[in-house]
Amino acid sequence: MMQAADAPLLEATGISKRFGGLTALSEVSVTVKRGEIFGLIGPNGAGKTTLFNVLTGLYRPDGGEFVFGGVRMTGMKPHRVAECGIARTFQNIRLFANMTALENVMVGRHVRTRAGVIGAILRDGATRNEEAAIASRARELLEYVGIAGRAAELAHALPYGDQRRLEIARALATGPGLLALDEPAAGMNATETAELRRLLERVRGDGVTLLLIEHDVKLVMGLCDRVAVLDYGKKIAEGAPVEVKRDPAVIEAYLGGTVA
Amino acid sequence: MSLFFDRWQQLKRDPRVVWAAYIALAALLVALPFVTDWAFGRAWVRILAFALLYIMLALGLNIVVGYAGLLDLGYVAFFAVGAYFYALLASPQFGIHLPFWLLLPLGAAIACTFGVLLGAPTLRLRGDYLAIVTLGFGEIIRIFLVNLNAPINITNGPQGINLIDPIKLGGFSLAQTHPALGLSFPAVYNYYYLFLALTLAVIFFSIRLEDSRIGRAWVAIREDEVAAAAMGINTRNVKLLAFAMGASFGGVSGGLFAGFQGFVSPESFTIIESIMILCMVVLGGMGHIPGVVLGTVLLVVLPEALRYLGPLQQALFGRVLADPADLRLLVFGLALILVMLLRPSGLWPSTVRRRELSADEDVARQEQATVYDASR
Ligand SMILES: Nc1ncnc2c1ncn2[C@@H]1O[C@H](COP(=O)(O)OP(=O)(O)OP(=O)(O)O)[C@@H](O)[C@H]1O
Ligand SMILES: [Mg+2]
Numbered sequence: 217m218m219q220a221a222d223a224p225l226l227e228a229t230g231i232s233k234r235f236g237g238l239t240a241l242s243e244v245s246v247t248v249k250r251g252e253i254f255g256l257i258g259p260n261g262a263g264k265t266t267l268f269n270v271l272t273g274l275y276r277p278d279g280g281e282f283v284f285g286g287v288r289m290t291g292m293k294p295h296r297v298a299e300c301g302i303a304r305t306f307q308n309i310r311l312f313a314n315m316t317a318l319e320n321v322m323v324g325r326h327v328r329t330r331a332g333v334i335g336a337i338l339r340d341g342a343t344r345n346e347e348a349a350i351a352s353r354a355r356e357l358l359e360y361v362g363i364a365g366r367a368a369e370l371a372h373a374l375p376y377g378d379q380r381r382l383e384i385a386r387a388l389a390t391g392p393g394l395l396a397l398d399e400p401a402a403g404m405n406a407t408e409t410a411e412l413r414r415l416l417e418r419v420r421g422d423g424v425t426l427l428l429i430e431h432d433v434k435l436v437m438g439l440c441d442r443v444a445v446l447d448y449g450k451k452i453a454e455g456a457p458v459e460v461k462r463d464p465a466v467i468e469a470y471l472g473g474t475v476a
Numbered sequence: 477m478s479l480f481f482d483r484w485q486q487l488k489r490d491p492r493v494v495w496a497a498y499i500a501l502a503a504l505l506v507a508l509p510f511v512t513d514w515a516f517g518r519a520w521v522r523i524l525a526f527a528l529l530y531i532m533l534a535l536g537l538n539i540v541v542g543y544a545g546l547l548d549l550g551y552v553a554f555f556a557v558g559a560y561f562y563a564l565l566a567s568p569q570f571g572i573h574l575p576f577w578l579l580l581p582l583g584a585a586i587a588c589t590f591g592v593l594l595g596a597p598t599l600r601l602r603g604d605y606l607a608i609v610t611l612g613f614g615e616i617i618r619i620f621l622v623n624l625n626a627p628i629n630i631t632n633g634p635q636g637i638n639l640i641d642p643i644k645l646g647g648f649s650l651a652q653t654h655p656a657l658g659l660s661f662p663a664v665y666n667y668y669y670l671f672l673a674l675t676l677a678v679i680f681f682s683i684r685l686e687d688s689r690i691g692r693a694w695v696a697i698r699e700d701e702v703a704a705a706a707m708g709i710n711t712r713n714v715k716l717l718a719f720a721m722g723a724s725f726g727g728v729s730g731g732l733f734a735g736f737q738g739f740v741s742p743e744s745f746t747i748i749e750s751i752m753i754l755c756m757v758v759l760g761g762m763g764h765i766p767g768v769v770l771g772t773v774l775l776v777v778l779p780e781a782l783r784y785l786g787p788l789q790q791a792l793f794g795r796v797l798a799d800p801a802d803l804r805l806l807v808f809g810l811a812l813i814l815v816m817l818l819r820p821s822g823l824w825p826s827t828v829r830r831r832e833l834s835a836d837e838d839v840a841r842q843e844q845a846t847v848y849d850a851s852r
Contacts, residue, residue, distance in 0.1 A: 298708030327708025
């Protein structure tokens with residue numbers, strides 16, 4: 217069935233996740249519209265990364281449902297989630313450290329390509345073409361995020377900011393409809409953050425919806441169309457950045473967090 | 477010094493030099509049995525043939541451990557499966573005598589199936605747990621071979637299977653001496669050349685696999701399984717594929733072993749063998765084909781060479797001071813420890829890994845490491 221253009225791309229309802237006695241997420245619902253940049257903020261330990269892990273299949277939720285592009289995705293394995301079009305980056309950078317930058321991005325194409333063992337050994341025309349397409353797309357993406365000059369370097373030898381970009385390039389290589397970024401600006405200086413912001417706007421312009429966890433308030437307020445605020449695993453606010461910023465519950469959550 | 481280095485780099489890129497090097501290498505490999513026989517005796521040609529068998533095994537394990545990063549301590553089981561498959565279907569044991577060209581691919585397929593069977597339940601485990609379970613599986617196979625002589629005698633138990641058919645290619649029996657080109661080719665030579673051809677094929681497969689979509693997926697899983705899954709790699713299937721490929725290399729090697737020896741028994745497939753093959757992979761440089769080949773050759777040749785410690789003492793001191801068998805193990809162990817201390821990533825690691833350990837990048841790397849660790 218065709219999806220209406222304004223139908224939500226991602227709809228999570230009542231997601232709960234417990235770790236032993238700790239409720240990391242309690243009945244969280246979020247709706248992300250096609251083409252928007254949706255921010256997810258909240259104090260440390262609020263459950264933002266946990267929500268990402270649930271959405272990308274790394275954790276199985278204890279309750280709730282989520283639907284992406286009209287497909288029910290609850291409990292799907294991570295590789296299936298990626299196949300369905302959700303790609304992500306990690307808060308603690310998880311590159312393939314001993315592969316080159318180019319190879320990292322090439323791995324991202326895995327899910328959109330087919331060659332198997334026989335193709336690898338025979339290296340027939342179809343396989344050669346596919347390999348060439350993988351490599352050229354990977355180069356394009358390195359160029360796109362601005363680290364083309366570093367293609368041959370090992371991922372772990374890249375400067376920190378470039379590692380963050382490389383993770384974005386690798387995620388984009390999977391051809392996602394939704395790109396989920398877990399604190400992409402963490403550890404970046406002001407210049408790098410500004411560049412990142414331009415990059416993310418460009419990604420959105422190219423038709424990819426963005427879900428963004430970020431602590432950098434300026435970046436979130438400037439970039440996001442809507443934000444949701446998590447605190448102790450509960451959603452305490454949602455709306456346009458300006459409204460959310462004024463919300464007493466949000467102010468309380470952040471101030472409370474600082475004072476305690 | 478750097479001038480010399482630059483010159484070397486230039487030479488390495490010149491296609492004529494590369495071709496000349498390949499031709500020289502080919503000539504060397506072809507002449508090797510003659511030279512070895514002449515210089516060290518026939519026994520050493522046999523050792524060369526064994527070295528080739530072990531290279532196939534080590535390259536198989538290299539896929540599992542070196543590329544996919546799955547520590548398999550029971551790899552010898554696949555060698556055993558290949559060897560017994562050949563032994564049972566080409567010996568008086570059941571009176572079946574299948575031809576070699578059929579046995580070789582079938583042996584690979586059976587070992588491959590065993591790889592999947594053993595892999596499917598165990599690959600959920602990671603690291604140490606996987607190592608322990610594969611170790612157990614390796615032993616189970618061996619114990620089966622010991623005990624499958626009752627109530628129906630299949631494997632002949634601990635005695636093993638004897639009188640296995642020598643390998644025949646069409647009407648050409650490898651077990652006979654053949655005259656050609658004015659030279660005579662005794663059995664070991666023939667086996668050497670067959671094993672050489674198959675080893676080259678295995679090396680070719682490894683090179684192709686390494687630089688492919690599947691090879692990258694293996695390495696990605698080794699580097700970070702969670703990230704690999706999040707990038708859309710079906711980690712379970714891709715790991716199973718590594719197991720299956722590795723196992724089929726082992727199966728081929730096992731079949732050749734059975735035909736070459738004419739005899740198999742469970743004793744050849746103990747845990748020590750698995751560990752030995754793992755040492756071959758690690759010593760040379762995990763995940764790097766030339767390194768694995770080098771490591772294997774060293775580990776096959778070194779223990780044999782150390783047998784001469786007895787005669788050497790005799791010559792030096794007039795009598796044997798220390799039992800050469802004990803001394804051999806001691807020297808062997810010391811050599812391994814030294815290598816691991818001095819060259820932790822192997823004797824001949826891939827350029828990638830070498831770069832990782834090179835000194836000029838050390839500072840940058842440490843900076844990077846703190847970022848990595850702090851955020852983990
Ligand atoms: N695998 C896990 N096992 C047990 N507890 C966990 C696990 N993952 C997260 N938690 C706990 O769940 C809570 C939410 O963690 P989460 O990482 O989602 O927070 P966050 O909002 O991403 O915080 P930060 O801004 O620091 O990244 C924390 O209390 C954390 O300790
Ligand atoms: Mg987090």
